[in-house]
Amino acid sequence: MLSFCSDFELGMTITEKILAYSSHKSQVSPGDVIFSKIDKVMLHDVSGPGVIKILHEWEKKGKKIEKIWDPDRVWISEDHFVPSSDRISAENIRILTEWAQRYGIKKHFKYGLGQYGICHTLSHEEGLILPGEVYVGGDSHTNTTGALGAFAAGLGHTDIAYVLTHGKIWFKVPEALMFKITGKKPDYIMAKDIILRIIGDIGTDGANYKTMQFSGNAISDLSIEERLTLTNMTTEAGAKNGIIDPDEKTEQYLRERTKNAFKPLYTDSDATFSETFTYEIESMEPTIAKPFSPENITVARELQNVEIDKAYIGSCTGAKLEDLRMAAKILKGHKVKVRTEILPAAQSIYMKAIREGLVEIFMESGAVIGPPTCGACCGAHMGVLSKDEICISTTNRNFPGRMGHVESKTYLASPIVVAASAISGKITDPRDQVISS
Amino acid sequence: MKILKGNVHKYAKDNIDTDVIIPGPYLKIHDFKELAKHALEGLDPQFPSKVNQGDFILAGKNFGCGSSREHAPIALHEVGITAILSPSFARIFYRNAVDGGYLLPIEIDEKIISEIDDSDTLEINLETNTIFNITKNKTYLIKPFPELISKIVECGGLINFNPE
């Protein structure tokens, strides 16, 4: 299976292999600075106009940009400020659309034109990124897609502008941390609990500049969507990338979504990790990150008297189809006690949720269902929090002001904890949910 | 290489994130001058009125964690900040600051933080990798930039940088 890269010397992690391959080297080691050839690049309605602005600045300074390196490797999503929350957002969409047309970018997922959604959901839902690829995006949660066995990392506007004009960018080869999760997963535990626990243990800078790799039989047992929750939040520990060796599940997931061929790479058995952390999944508890940091964790049962004003099920972290299914299991036949907003992460997921009857369960519970958008997750629009409001959310960040007013508070939790809390109006461990109806 | 001179704005907190450097609602703004008006708004709304061109921020570790928004170094650069002194930086903030040529992320020893006060006047010398505190007549060492980063800094960012 590794025949195409048989010139690699042994002892590399999957990340090192991808970076070696992309920089035409037979071996790379942590600390090496390399220039990697990029396979795919993503822009959204915030980073896109930012990158376009940088390209304009470069042109003003005399750099000629007649074409971009490879329009077929660029894709665009409209997610942060759709539906346009005001005139500036509408203007940004216009700028982005005109630019995409001018440079011949065809993969533009437009709000209101068929499939669209949050960038880190489309990346896997549409099978846009494949194992073994180097994928960069103008968003910090680009790490998400590493769950498919790609090197996926977020970059800023200037770096993306450089990729668009040169097709490559520099990386410092990261050290790798290994998180080995073993055991049989209890029903009440989701990937969100695992990653919150890890961030709580290593801190928001615990993986700064490093790779977070996941393995172990509990990871093999997880679905692809659940694995994506793990890699999504590696960003919250400062990681350069999160990654999981691909397996049959990865292959099957992608086969259902793309006809494109791919060449997966795998970690060598003698690869070096700077540290290995081992967790027994049976001993994990439904976990919550309290305001104002994803590392500020405790178990749900410790917070059962905390009353909430809003329950939010949305974002690239917590509104994939499986997240919605798990929430629906809890909400079925119950009424929510607090404002509950559910926003599927992509149009295709919304459609599947309707077909499976999930949307009906949500609406009967009293929750409101919104169109896919980043809006409330980044405190921008479509349901921001007022001063002192308390929200429990399936999203990934709870910094001051993240979901609205700087004096609002966000607790991060799994979709089942959020759903159970919506029913009781207080933070609730799903095991303690009182069935009243 | 030039010497930077300016006054310090001290925020000795760890993990100053991009949501407080430039809050989410401003992400749709791409006018640099407009962004500058909101620099560090989530931490100190008065900040833009306190800064003079050439000033520095002194902060706790993991400065710039959170999102990849280049708005963060842009807002700080545009308001007049030329360097951030911190024991460590979040990786995307670091890249953006250097690759965009906006400001210098200077890594210092954590112990130095308590030796520098708000409003102290400093001179940062990238040739000797030292900071001279003019107010206190003291010198501190800084962690030198890796070779590639030095080259990008000298080019004023990636715009003029060619790896070959």
Ligand code: SF4
């Ligand atoms: S849903 Fe939230 S975390 Fe995900 S891309 Fe949008 S703003 Fe970022």
